[in-house]
Amino acid sequence: MARSLNIFLFFLCLEIITPTLNANILESKEFWKEEQPEFDSYWQGRAVEAKQFNEAAYFPDPFAVSGNFTASITEIIAGKGARRNLRGNKGGGQCLATNPIDRCWRCDPNWADNRQKLADCVQGFGRNTRGGKGGPIYVVTDPSDDDLMNPKPGTLRHAVTRNGPLWIIFARNMLITLQQELIMNSDKTIDGRGVDVFIANGAGITIQFVKNIIIHGIKVYDIEVREGGTIRDSETHYGFRTRSDGDGISIFGSSNIWIDHVSMRNCTDGLIDAIMGSTAITISNGHFTDHNEVMLFGASPDHKMDKIMQITLAFNHFGKRLVQRMPRARFGFVHCVNNDYTHWEMYAIGGSQNPTLISEGNRFIGPENKMVGKDLINSKEVTKREYTEESEWKSWQWRSINDEFLNGAYFIQSGPELKDRPFSRKDMITAKPGSYVGRLTRFAGNLRCNVGKPC
Template structure:
């Protein structure tokens, strides 16, 4: 893990679930490589990719997210619940499992497509674990509403229809969320939207494709309470999606080791009061070259409009991509991740990283790891 500026404890008192030991760094250090398009990133670089050990046993995912979602343990303390039906609702369905109030580790005994007529509401303390099968969700998506401790892993989302149809919708007031290794494309609205005071969220190793408004963080200018939102997005592949990688209002967002290519409007949108720390990402332009777009808006409780703030450190710009960073020193207003978490796995933005992200993000053909706890229906 990149240990930037030393070890720090959170200034907000957050610690991972006590079941788990303190964060550990895996792998050996390798010399940092300075990308040609930006200043050399500070800190150390590791030869290992993140999450090398989370597939060793079923519940190894719990508490292992990097970044703001690191405290998410999902259904760690509950039994296994098996989805045995691809029906929208009823016994054995995903909907039935997700609405149960107790902690559950939800796995699938079937592969195929689940056609949803309405959002599936995911209640607190759930892991929706798609390892071991290939499950695609279509029609509507998953809604994380006023919940905590949710992990969603190794699912496909495609073909959402109707207004407000997001693949994964996180609002309002949800926290401690980890979205990992999901493939998402072609929904009517967003693929992952994080709004309305939802915070402490990590999105990792996801593959986004064939979409317009990819990821919104922060609802609109009237929702000034979205100043609490904190999101980490890392090791994701934004594959020809048009815009919003992400588009941010009010929130603090840490982007690292993502690969964004061939956007058709802009790559990252910095709206009102946003703080975006973009670190060691790869931005490969198509016809449109602007990486960071500053979007001027007026917060509901302010008199003057303004855009957000971006700090770009170690980013690699390819095929004529232009950062278009503000020249007014606004990067001084961007938070440092070490104010909130001590370590994260990071490497230089190289061809090797690009190839890894092209082939190792999104749904993966993985066996379901073993678990020692008893199974219940």
């Protein structure tokens, strides 16, 4: 999570920051020591404005939001005609949209002429995200990233730093190597449908103190730490940025964010991190492989602003060569629904500082036991409460609802049962949902969409 030099004194005035023992750079004492700049009125103003947007995006009853999402899945996989719904649309060309987010747009053969319809399809905590809807289409024609202060028109950096809503698409297949972090302005959609867009071998994407961001249909991999410098973040402002930390997608103090159908692997730090009061986020239909610390939600036990954090993880495939943190949460409310956890080496879902974690209709396939020297390593437990005694975490609300556990995987629940909540018989998936996860996540990751045909 690269930060501007100029924002951290503002946060340090609000709260004392202390380190934890985890390896993520955001959790290290050295990282925060480096980010102690002179006070800057621009970033102070951005932080205050973002805090207001984030608080407005917070749902007072998160159980109702997650319960409604469950009901929408029920309509597809547990209602009448379920098998027909799972197969897709007959007669209109091949359409294998197997979950409610995809069914909103993928069966339309004219999706390329009506790209902004995608903004109506988000569900979960990010359901009010509109991205660049209502703004003009911006076509990226140039994959270069040579001028960070005055980006060349036609480049992705020029597009994301414009003021006002924009729906950003790509003229052709592109490999974009970012020289420094790509700092996005509010009300933007990055839409990679119809071409192959790779963000690779350079810096990652930074979503900082903004709102209404959609990132869809791109591949992000081999993201590196970059040393920082003077970088433009809007039409009217540029400033000095410190060293980036190597996240694929960094969400910092932002709200109404939707990340859908991305394929991600091998970033220096996290694949997707969300911190500093970020909320109203949906991460869906992603395919994640080849990484250690996959997702960090909340960077420090002293950042109590993350109590408003609300994140939906839905229909994602956590695949080969992943180690841990799918996600790891501090504070907040995370709803993990119908994800496929086929690989992990340490654990799948973890946290501290009393986050609410609702795991619903996921499939967990436990890893094989391993011999390390003379020791047998068993990592089949899905959950990990970090740095907390059982006497404390036993009251945390970590619940497993209709999950499917294979190869010895198991989930240690805690907290009271979900009685008197919207997770009622009406809202629950009546068929055992774990058995449907393979179909619901069948098309996770970047899609190959052809113009004029259902995607």
